[in-house]
Amino acid sequence: xxxxxxxxxxxxxxxxxxxxxxxxxxxxxxxxxxxxxxxxxxxxxxxxxxxxxx
Numbered sequence: 001x002x003x004x005x006x007x008x009x010x011x012x013x014x015x016x017x018x019x020x021x022x023x024x025x026x027x028x029x030x031x032x033x034x035x036x037x038x039x040x041x042x043x044x045x046x047x048x049x050x051x052x053x054x
Contacts (some may be wrong), residue, residue: 003042005041013044013054020054 006013008028012021033042047053 001045001053002049003045006044007040008042013042015046015054016043018051 004015008014008031010029012019012025014020021044028042032040035041035043044054
């Protein structure tokens with residue numbers, strides 16, 4: 001699955017003009033990932049053919 005690096009904001013994760021949200025994202029909202037290069041973006045995988053899968 002393709003991946004994007006995104007911030008997990010208060011409303012969830014935004015990919016291709018869509019916002020994805022789930023209860024499981026709660027502890028990660030506005031938190032740094034600690035991953036390089038900048039440490040604030042999370043790696044998010046998504047299915048480009050099924051918009052319900054992130």
